[in-house]
Amino acid sequence: MVTNLRADAARNRERVLEVARAEVAEGNVSLQLNEIARKAGVGVGTVYRHFPTPRALLEAVVGKELATMVQLTEQASQMQDIRAAMEFLLRRTLDLQLCTSGGLAEVICAIEDADERTTHAKSEMRRLADHLLERARAAGVIRPEITGEDVRNLMAGLERAVELDPDRADVYVSVLIRGLSG
Amino acid sequence: MVTNLRADAARNRERVLEVARAEVAEGNVSLQLNEIARKAGVGVGTVYRHFPTPRALLEAVVGKELATMVQLTEQASQMQDIRAAMEFLLRRTLDLQLCTSGGLAEVICAIEDADERTTHAKSEMRRLADHLLERARAAGVIRPEITGEDVRNLMAGLERAVELDPDRADVYVSVLIRGLSG
Amino acid sequence: MVTNLRADAARNRERVLEVARAEVAEGNVSLQLNEIARKAGVGVGTVYRHFPTPRALLEAVVGKELATMVQLTEQASQMQDIRAAMEFLLRRTLDLQLCTSGGLAEVICAIEDADERTTHAKSEMRRLADHLLERARAAGVIRPEITGEDVRNLMAGLERAVELDPDRADVYVSVLIRGLSG
Amino acid sequence: MVTNLRADAARNRERVLEVARAEVAEGNVSLQLNEIARKAGVGVGTVYRHFPTPRALLEAVVGKELATMVQLTEQASQMQDIRAAMEFLLRRTLDLQLCTSGGLAEVICAIEDADERTTHAKSEMRRLADHLLERARAAGVIRPEITGEDVRNLMAGLERAVELDPDRADVYVSVLIRGLSG
DNA sequence: TATGAATGAGGCTTCATTCAT
DNA sequence: AATGAATGAAGCCTCATTCAT
Numbered sequence: 001m002v003t004n005l006r007a008d009a010a011r012n013r014e015r016v017l018e019v020a021r022a023e024v025a026e027g028n029v030s031l032q033l034n035e036i037a038r039k040a041g042v043g044v045g046t047v048y049r050h051f052p053t054p055r056a057l058l059e060a061v062v063g064k065e066l067a068t069m070v071q072l073t074e075q076a077s078q079m080q081d082i083r084a085a086m087e088f089l090l091r092r093t094l095d096l097q098l099c100t101s102g103g104l105a106e107v108i109c110a111i112e113d114a115d116e117r118t119t120h121a122k123s124e125m126r127r128l129a130d131h132l133l134e135r136a137r138a139a140g141v142i143r144p145e146i147t148g149e150d151v152r153n154l155m156a157g158l159e160r161a162v163e164l165d166p167d168r169a170d171v172y173v174s175v176l177i178r179g180l181s182g
Numbered sequence: 183m184v185t186n187l188r189a190d191a192a193r194n195r196e197r198v199l200e201v202a203r204a205e206v207a208e209g210n211v212s213l214q215l216n217e218i219a220r221k222a223g224v225g226v227g228t229v230y231r232h233f234p235t236p237r238a239l240l241e242a243v244v245g246k247e248l249a250t251m252v253q254l255t256e257q258a259s260q261m262q263d264i265r266a267a268m269e270f271l272l273r274r275t276l277d278l279q280l281c282t283s284g285g286l287a288e289v290i291c292a293i294e295d296a297d298e299r300t301t302h303a304k305s306e307m308r309r310l311a312d313h314l315l316e317r318a319r320a321a322g323v324i325r326p327e328i329t330g331e332d333v334r335n336l337m338a339g340l341e342r343a344v345e346l347d348p349d350r351a352d353v354y355v356s357v358l359i360r361g362l363s364g
Numbered sequence: 365m366v367t368n369l370r371a372d373a374a375r376n377r378e379r380v381l382e383v384a385r386a387e388v389a390e391g392n393v394s395l396q397l398n399e400i401a402r403k404a405g406v407g408v409g410t411v412y413r414h415f416p417t418p419r420a421l422l423e424a425v426v427g428k429e430l431a432t433m434v435q436l437t438e439q440a441s442q443m444q445d446i447r448a449a450m451e452f453l454l455r456r457t458l459d460l461q462l463c464t465s466g467g468l469a470e471v472i473c474a475i476e477d478a479d480e481r482t483t484h485a486k487s488e489m490r491r492l493a494d495h496l497l498e499r500a501r502a503a504g505v506i507r508p509e510i511t512g513e514d515v516r517n518l519m520a521g522l523e524r525a526v527e528l529d530p531d532r533a534d535v536y537v538s539v540l541i542r543g544l545s546g
Numbered sequence: 547m548v549t550n551l552r553a554d555a556a557r558n559r560e561r562v563l564e565v566a567r568a569e570v571a572e573g574n575v576s577l578q579l580n581e582i583a584r585k586a587g588v589g590v591g592t593v594y595r596h597f598p599t600p601r602a603l604l605e606a607v608v609g610k611e612l613a614t615m616v617q618l619t620e621q622a623s624q625m626q627d628i629r630a631a632m633e634f635l636l637r638r639t640l641d642l643q644l645c646t647s648g649g650l651a652e653v654i655c656a657i658e659d660a661d662e663r664t665t666h667a668k669s670e671m672r673r674l675a676d677h678l679l680e681r682a683r684a685a686g687v688i689r690p691e692i693t694g695e696d697v698r699n700l701m702a703g704l705e706r707a708v709e710l711d712p713d714r715a716d717v718y719v720s721v722l723i724r725g726l727s728g
Numbered sequence: 729t730a731t732g733a734a735t736g737a738g739g740c741t742t743c744a745t746t747c748a749t
Numbered sequence: 750a751a752t753g754a755a756t757g758a759a760g761c762c763t764c765a766t767t768c769a770t
Contacts, residue, residue, distance in 0.1 A: 157343030179361025225731035521707030543725025
């Protein structure tokens with residue numbers, strides 16, 4: 001991703017990201033740049049240089065998952081069984097959202113992005129997902145009035161439900177799938 | 183509700199609650215007691231006396247809605263058309279959750295309560311809801327593996343989805359209903 | 365000035381003002397509220413409560429001098445010898461400006477005030493000064509094109525000159541007086 | 547001015563100076579070396595190499611104006627009409643001070659200089675000005691007790707007054723001229 | 729009981745300066 | 750000679766909570 005960076009700068013950036021990732025994994029989605037600097041053993045300024053806002057840092061943290069989402073969507077697009085594709089995509093999406101404690105969902109549902117790479121990834125993901133959804137609608141697997149936006153919103157909601165009882169993730173996904181079905 | 187309270191104390195309590203309710207309605211679920219005291223025209227200490235923690239205040243605020251939920255659940259229990267009953271209950275629940283900006287959902291899904299009256303109301307509501315659900319399951323209106331807890335969690339999630347796009351509330355409710363259907 | 369204040373609050377307020385006054389006297393006109401809190405031995409919040417902005421504090425600090433200015437202007441207004449009155453007023457004004465390290469001049473020349481009592485005092489002072497100036501103009505002691513605003517601006521400038529060489533204060537005042545003369 | 551400098555180093559120096567000059571012209575007299583480096587497209591280190599302190603940079607920036615001042619003073623010295631000479635010099639000095647947002651006045655009135663070329667220019671300027679003043683005194687155009695230092699201090703003050711109301715620059719200059727007159 | 733002044737930890741962000749590359 | 754990443758002190762301000770009145 002970021003290449004034109006001095007070796008030591010890159011190392012620091014990685015350390016910060018690592019710490020931030022750990023925070024997110026622990027559920028602290030509102031990242032405190034000072035705290036992260038301390039844990040990463042770098043000066044505050046360093047964190048601010050790399051990530052001017054908590055938002056930018058969050059996007060960098062979930063960037064990997066967002067990229068994965070794009071890949072998954074593409075993968076799903078290429079599956080023959082459209083219902084299986086939807087189930088696959090939603091289930092995997094949920095996993096990604098969960099391991100980022102909702103950070104990914106937040107980035108996906110945000111209207112403004114801090115980093116344009118986020119915007120690009122999101123729009124690519126949407127393009128693919130909307131296309132898949134179109135096929136699903138045509139196949140009668142998804143009700144016609146459901147938009148891609150709806151699915152993303154419902155997924156964000158689903159994630160919250162699963163946070164409340166992680167053991168029921170599969171049940172909840174199946175509820176959503178059935179709910180969306182035509 | 184609260185007895186053995188001097189008239190002025192009761193008046194203060196009400197004023198605080200009113201202000202807090204307005205805050206919650208505006209989406210400020212993490213209540214700032216200082217701010218509330220100021221708006222209510224009472225000292226901070228007074229707020230703390232009546233509501234030792236923000237949590238306690240939140241519970242007091244949504245107490246009315248929680249009571250309404252109990253009533254609604256009871257009402258739903260008495261409806262003949264079980265599917266209509268479920269739809270009625272979920273839709274109305276969502277409305278209550280929305281007008282408390284998720285405060286109600288938070289209280290309902292919380293494991294620990296600050297006030298035991300909350301605990302009582304919640305358990306009463308659960309009893310009634312579980313009973314309704316039992317009937318719904320028997321009637322084949324709800325899939326058998328769905329528990330009352332599941333419904334509550336999914337409702338909390340639904341509320342988040344609706345927050346993301348309030349205009350789609352009806353669609354999202356219908357998705358949930360269908361998803362729960364046997 | 366401020367009366368409806370609890371005894372301890374008033375004491376703290378005074379302590380803060382005292383420290384701030386000392387700062388100003390030492391030339392630190394841009395008051396640092398944290399620093400002042402520390403020196404006054406009170407919490408930062410206390411300072412912020414009494415003086416929401418550095419500006420408000422500065423105005424409070426020079427309030428006394430501003431009041432004195434109003435008195436002096438009134439006194440000057442009642443003197444028979446109009447030239448002596450102008451000399452008296454300018455010289456005394458300069459003294460007040462100097463002992464506030466220009467803080468008074470800054471407040472006087474500011475367009476926006478933090479405290480409306482400042483605004484009142486300033487407008488009272490201007491009213492009196494403009495009246496005196498009118499008389500001075502009529503008496504041919506001040507050139508006709510000079511406005512009250514001009515005098516205030518020139519006094520602010522004069523203060524800077526005097527800061528550069530305090531020993532020459534009298535000379536500089538006499539230069540100004542002569543410069544203003546018709 | 548600066549010799550024995552590699553071509554690229556000289557170019558960098560110039561770029562920095564240009565940016566700093568623009569800052570000063572806009573009123574930012576306390577120069578932020580980071581900011582300037584960014585705008586000049588050079589590293590901070592480069593700025594520090596050429597100008598170890600903000601002060602040094604400021605002196606470099608107003609060096610041109612200081613040189614102009616020397617020229618103007620010389621020019622004024624050669625004018626026949628001594629009153630016209632004083633008026634010419636003061637008015638032009640004020641213009642220079644204004645377009646450096648007081649930076650020039652600050653350098654002129656400073657006791658310590660960062661760069662000895664500043665010291666030289668200042669002393670040359672003083673020599674010429676004092677000489678002119680001597681003539682002015684002799685001609686009865688300037689009051690006998692006024693020193694060159696006084697004039698410089700008063701000019702610094704005048705600049706402040708003009709900053710407060712730039713439209714009155716001419717009036718204020720005339721006040722000073724008259725004030726200095728014998 | 730009520731008040732609201734006081735506290736001060738805790739979060740934020742900037743920026744002058746250094747120094748490894 | 751140039752770079753610019755890194756530093757971290759230093760300033761800012763808020764707000765949850767306590768406690769003297």
